[in-house]
Amino acid sequence: MxxxxxxxxxxxxxxxxxxxxxxxxxxxxxxxxxxxxxxLLNAQVPVSDKPDEMLFIIMHQTMELWIKLCIHEADQAMEALRADKLGKAEKTLDRIATILRHMIHSWEVLATLSPHDFLTFRGFLRKASGFQSHQYRALEFCLGLKRADLVLVHNDDAEKRAELERVLHAPSLYDELLRLLARRGFEIPADTLERDFSQGYVPSDEVEDAWLAIYTSPGENWDLYTLAEKVTAVEYYFQEWRFKHMKTVSRVIGHKTGTGGSSGVNYLVKALDLPFFPELWAMRTRMSAPKEGGNYADDAAKDEGAKDEGGCPLGH
Known part of the structure; x- marks a missing residue:
């Protein structure tokens, strides 16, 4: 040759x-x-001689890579929102949702690790834990779930601590969405738009009213309506990822305490109640069908009545 x-x-x-x-x-x-x-291929450094540790390492390394890409894409989405380029933001949000769907299924690989398999090397991990993933915290901060006390875990790494502090104090994806609504003429409270972004977001009745107005008249606010659905999809799949994480941990270690000291499964269950975009979910309860529809409850009272009579709340 x-x-x-x-x-x-x-x-x-x-x-x-x-x-x-x-x-x-x-x-x-x-x-x-x-x-x-x-x-990349030399980054797998087991701390034991147990064969199943390789699966554990590669599984979490690939998850960290996907989280890195989610952060990158979220930054792009926020840049697009600041420039009022909603189509570009939607495309990027679609990509994040697709990545999250892939991450959800990836837990099935780790679930092939039986309780016995994991216990052969769990003790070698000492206090190393996913709780210490700075990228996961950065992604939560980026999407809007700000919890300053979680930065403490990274006090021994000045570079990671500084990066987390930067994301903690910066506006989140949800903050950029609310700024967009304000630019479009919706009444968003000033103390919501300009606040200490390192503090946890406090839901607002006015913000919920704004989202309700958009969803009540989607034809008049079509670009905001479709954007909101893309954003909702991101949280939908993120929560599904959290749920699959919790169930995988439950399958592998039951209700043992986590290696990092957390309550393990119980801690992961609590995380399922931590929303990124609270009013986008809350306003759905207040929605009623258009009058011309004729097939749905006209108001919340009828919805409650249907549930009392044993009907499906979705009308099925």
């Missing part, structure tokens, strides 16, 4: 016929250099 050598743009380039195809490569950028595969 002969290899043809040339110089292209000052770089030594090679060409050969392989399996009926003309294949080219050069001494510049290669697949391995671009993806840093040597560093």
């Amino acid at each position: 002969s290899i043809k050598k040339t110089i292209v743009d000052g770089v030594e380039t090679f060409e050969a016929e392989i399996d009926g195809e003309t294949i080219q490569w050069d001494r510049g950028l290669s697949y391995a250099r671009h993806l840093q595969t040597e560093a």
